[in-house]
Amino acid sequence: MNWQARMGELVDLVEGELAIRLPAETVVPEKLHEAMRYSTLGGGKRLRAVLAMSACEGVGGSATDALSYAAAIEMLHSYTLIHDDLPAMDDDDFRRGRPTNHRIYGEAMAVLAGDALLTEAFGTLARLPEYSGLSQALAMRLIVELADACGSRGLIGGQVIDLLSEGRLIDAQTLEYIHKRKTGDLFLAALRGGAQIGNAEPDQLDAVSTYAHNFGLAFQITDDILDVVGDADKLGKSVGMDEIHEKATYPGVYGLERARHMAAECVNVCQQQAVFLGTNAQFLADLAFFVLERDM
Amino acid sequence: MNWQARMGELVDLVEGELAIRLPAETVVPEKLHEAMRYSTLGGGKRLRAVLAMSACEGVGGSATDALSYAAAIEMLHSYTLIHDDLPAMDDDDFRRGRPTNHRIYGEAMAVLAGDALLTEAFGTLARLPEYSGLSQALAMRLIVELADACGSRGLIGGQVIDLLSEGRLIDAQTLEYIHKRKTGDLFLAALRGGAQIGNAEPDQLDAVSTYAHNFGLAFQITDDILDVVGDADKLGKSVGMDEIHEKATYPGVYGLERARHMAAECVNVCQQQAVFLGTNAQFLADLAFFVLERDM
Numbered sequence: 001m002n003w004q005a006r007m008g009e010l011v012d013l014v015e016g017e018l019a020i021r022l023p024a025e026t027v028v029p030e031k032l033h034e035a036m037r038y039s040t041l042g043g044g045k046r047l048r049a050v051l052a053m054s055a056c057e058g059v060g061g062s063a064t065d066a067l068s069y070a071a072a073i074e075m076l077h078s079y080t081l082i083h084d085d086l087p088a089m090d091d092d093d094f095r096r097g098r099p100t101n102h103r104i105y106g107e108a109m110a111v112l113a114g115d116a117l118l119t120e121a122f123g124t125l126a127r128l129p130e131y132s133g134l135s136q137a138l139a140m141r142l143i144v145e146l147a148d149a150c151g152s153r154g155l156i157g158g159q160v161i162d163l164l165s166e167g168r169l170i171d172a173q174t175l176e177y178i179h180k181r182k183t184g185d186l187f188l189a190a191l192r193g194g195a196q197i198g199n200a201e202p203d204q205l206d207a208v209s210t211y212a213h214n215f216g217l218a219f220q221i222t223d224d225i226l227d228v229v230g231d232a233d234k235l236g237k238s239v240g241m242d243e244i245h246e247k248a249t250y251p252g253v254y255g256l257e258r259a260r261h262m263a264a265e266c267v268n269v270c271q272q273q274a275v276f277l278g279t280n281a282q283f284l285a286d287l288a289f290f291v292l293e294r295d296m
Numbered sequence: 297m298n299w300q301a302r303m304g305e306l307v308d309l310v311e312g313e314l315a316i317r318l319p320a321e322t323v324v325p326e327k328l329h330e331a332m333r334y335s336t337l338g339g340g341k342r343l344r345a346v347l348a349m350s351a352c353e354g355v356g357g358s359a360t361d362a363l364s365y366a367a368a369i370e371m372l373h374s375y376t377l378i379h380d381d382l383p384a385m386d387d388d389d390f391r392r393g394r395p396t397n398h399r400i401y402g403e404a405m406a407v408l409a410g411d412a413l414l415t416e417a418f419g420t421l422a423r424l425p426e427y428s429g430l431s432q433a434l435a436m437r438l439i440v441e442l443a444d445a446c447g448s449r450g451l452i453g454g455q456v457i458d459l460l461s462e463g464r465l466i467d468a469q470t471l472e473y474i475h476k477r478k479t480g481d482l483f484l485a486a487l488r489g490g491a492q493i494g495n496a497e498p499d500q501l502d503a504v505s506t507y508a509h510n511f512g513l514a515f516q517i518t519d520d521i522l523d524v525v526g527d528a529d530k531l532g533k534s535v536g537m538d539e540i541h542e543k544a545t546y547p548g549v550y551g552l553e554r555a556r557h558m559a560a561e562c563v564n565v566c567q568q569q570a571v572f573l574g575t576n577a578q579f580l581a582d583l584a585f586f587v588l589e590r591d592m
Binding site: 083 | 323324328329332379382402403404405407408411415416418419421422425433435443444446447452455457460473
């Protein structure tokens with residue numbers, strides 16, 4: 001099977017799991033559950049979920065053992081998007097090609113839908129022994145790792161520093177902090193969690209962690225490049241250093257060429273880890289190339 | 297020791313535990329941690345925490361065994377207050393006699409501080425085996441109960457129905473749903489959690505659950521009465537049925553006298569449960585009277 005087909009398969013599994021795990025729209029309060037499902041089942045690449053399942057497979061487990069875990073990760077991701085889009089935050093009207101949650105359900109409901117998804121994610125994690133046959137010790141460790149990854153010193157911390165940096169010139173160190181926390185930590189937790197569900201040996205878990213750090217960085221750099229190149233395309237002009245240097249992005253801090261080189265280097269490291277993990281990790285290797293390709 | 301002194305003791309313990317469990321204001325991002333601590337360490341009755349510890353003691357355990365659990369409950373309570381006060385929600389400027397979180401730190405930070413407290417609460421719960429020597433099985437059960445109590449079919453669900461009912465006449469059934477979910481479920485989880493940490497026997501846990509249902513109801517009715525009587529006091533007029541019938545409150549739906557009688561009846565049931573639990577539960581009995589007294 002080629003990797004796109006495998007990707008599609010895993011994405012379908014995650015969609016199905018989310019549709020089951022999230023309360024139905026017929027359950028009181030209907031509007032809240034509709035809002036939660038609107039944003040969570042509204043498409044998206046499911047990259048974090050797919051990474052979790054692939055890491056489980058990559059260390060010798062079965063991808064579906066990490067399915068409920070992967071769904072919890074997507075609930076967490078979905079809550080961050082809903083809250084990030086709020087008028088008080090990024091004030092975005094569209095997400096994944098559709099109106100944002102607060103544009104449809106209003107600001108109060110969007111805050112509460114995000115809160116409920118965050119809470120439901122932890123409820124799902126605490127039920128992993130029931131849903132996926134995990135040991136209580138492992139489920140507990142996953143909750144600790146995810147609470148840290150998504151907490152004030154993780155994802156939310158990155159979002160805060162990003163907010164506070166708006167409109168300011170930031171240095172490379174701050175840029176790295178923002179992205180490691182804001183996107184990297186959840187990638188790391190997704191991959192490490194999947195690997196642990198697959199009963200990773202310590203050296204396998206190390207390889208997955210290294211993969212995760214580099215995958216997250218490559219993802220963010222490529223995202224930044226796409227933003228900058230996309231903006232320039234829209235304006236019908238070429239991208240010069242001066243124009244992009246004021247944004248808190250990798251091309252802004254390092255320049256476009258060096259940023260591209262950094263991303264390629266990260267993907268290279270991801271490949272090495274996949275090679276170390278062996279044939280089970282072929283899909284992890286493919287996924288790393290997928291990130292780079294988004295820029296082509 | 298009289299019950300006020302005991303209350304003060306437990307409140308001090310909870311304050312100390314929260315001060316330790318919440319990241320310090322010197323930890324990056326400082327502003328976020330300052331905002332989290334501002335609202336969580338900002339006083340308050342600590343009723344939920346005290347109930348958790350008292351339930352633990354009431355079934356024969358030691359109150360301090362439930363201390364970290366009680367702190368997690370207060371983090372959850374604090375997050376709900378911060379988000380409830382947001383401009384998009386109740387738009388409140390003051391809370392516990394001080395400016396609300398978003399009035400000090402801005403709306404974006406208030407959303408994120410709430411999110412971070414919710415996340416930190418689950419991180420604390422997952423570390424209860426480490427903090428309080430709980431078994432992993434028990435800690436996991438507590439997380440499931442709290443995720444349900446605080447989720448879309450619990451606390452957040454009550455908040456949503458309350459929001460959707462604003463400005464409308466609601467019936468007794470809707471009123472009960474709102475209050476059971478919005479305040480009752482967290483009281484129930486606090487008390488049941490404490491009792492389970494104290495290794496409650498099944499009949500003890502039943503008694504604590506009955507206590508919790510009635511405590512929550514008495515609390516809410518008294519809260520509503522205070523609102524109505526307080527408003528009338530402010531306006532310098534007596535409270536008539538017509539004036540209070542349009543609010544989603546117990547005096548509004550049942551009238552002031554009947555509401556007072558209902559609250560007293562609930563406290564009576566709480567007393568009976570405390571008597572069943574025996575001498576260890578004397579403080580639980582005192583606490584139930586405390587709720588009624590607020591109305592005097």
